[in-house]
Amino acid sequence: MSTLPLISIVTPSFNQAEYLDACMESVLGQAYPRLEYLVLDGGSTDGTREVLQRRAARLTYWASEADRGQASAVNKGWARARGEILGWLNSDDRLAPGALEQVARIYQSHPDAAMIYGDIQEVDSLDRPVHLKHMADFDVRALLLGKNMGQPGVFITRRCYTSLGGLDETLNYALDFEYFVRAWLAFPAAEMRYSETVLAFSRLWGGTKSTLAASRFGEEYRLVLDRVFTRSDLEPQLARLRRGAYSRAVEFRQARLHFESRRAGEGWRWLLRAARREPEPVEKMRMLWFGTRYLLGLNVPSAKD
Numbered sequence: 001m002s003t004l005p006l007i008s009i010v011t012p013s014f015n016q017a018e019y020l021d022a023c024m025e026s027v028l029g030q031a032y033p034r035l036e037y038l039v040l041d042g043g044s045t046d047g048t049r050e051v052l053q054r055r056a057a058r059l060t061y062w063a064s065e066a067d068r069g070q071a072s073a074v075n076k077g078w079a080r081a082r083g084e085i086l087g088w089l090n091s092d093d094r095l096a097p098g099a100l101e102q103v104a105r106i107y108q109s110h111p112d113a114a115m116i117y118g119d120i121q122e123v124d125s126l127d128r129p130v131h132l133k134h135m136a137d138f139d140v141r142a143l144l145l146g147k148n149m150g151q152p153g154v155f156i157t158r159r160c161y162t163s164l165g166g167l168d169e170t171l172n173y174a175l176d177f178e179y180f181v182r183a184w185l186a187f188p189a190a191e192m193r194y195s196e197t198v199l200a201f202s203r204l205w206g207g208t209k210s211t212l213a214a215s216r217f218g219e220e221y222r223l224v225l226d227r228v229f230t231r232s233d234l235e236p237q238l239a240r241l242r243r244g245a246y247s248r249a250v251e252f253r254q255a256r257l258h259f260e261s262r263r264a265g266e267g268w269r270w271l272l273r274a275a276r277r278e279p280e281p282v283e284k285m286r287m288l289w290f291g292t293r294y295l296l297g298l299n300v301p302s303a304k305d
Contacts (some may be wrong), residue, residue, distance in 0.1 A: 006036065008082065009089055009091050016048070017048040018093045024051075026095040032101055038080060041064040044064065071166070079166070094200065098120070103130055114163075156183070178227075181228060217252050225250065251274035264294065271288075
């Protein structure tokens, strides 16, 4: 068997000491022998520094200082990293046991891979399962039509990073979506390798950006789609997705975020806009059924679907 690839994981952090220890242990406890782990904290004031100091000897690098936001922290970590495979794990998320070994195994079998990704188990603030996000048969069409990738379970290879660079630091909410779109448009689908396993746990709770700043998501997702659909080299079959993309990735996503944040009025406003724009009758019905479920007091699925 060839030498195991070096994997570098970067965790950006800011005032999430409550979850950071579990996040770090999920990485350090992988028992993967060729691991770099870098934690970039934005100058937290909640005890995060103490958590980092307790584990400092096991970290490749850490810092706790003011930064320009999440994208900047990830980019600084990736710029320091030496790994053949790069990951990004937010401080309230966790890797699944054995995730790095699985990613390494896929990379060894497919050294031409640009990206390796797997399923995501979404959990609540108490680690109770909420939703299993299946990524089988995922492609760029699904991405443009509103199904974002499970970011904690996505790993990029060195050749992908060398080609694309880091995250767009002008974005605060759609930074992962923008990067994934960039990658899927830059590399053949055959170089996007899927792992049929849960690679990470993604936490849904009241402190996530999707809850705290729901009104800002649509603006940034729209900006990313504007960039995509004004590209002169966009394939015709993707260009034809424009109406559905804005309906599902921007307006329906906004509706779901507002419903989850208990802002029903805004939720309905965005949902009706989405349904009016949506070109597929079945999707229109799905959107309206979503609103009906909310009115009936049924569980509202996660906007990360």
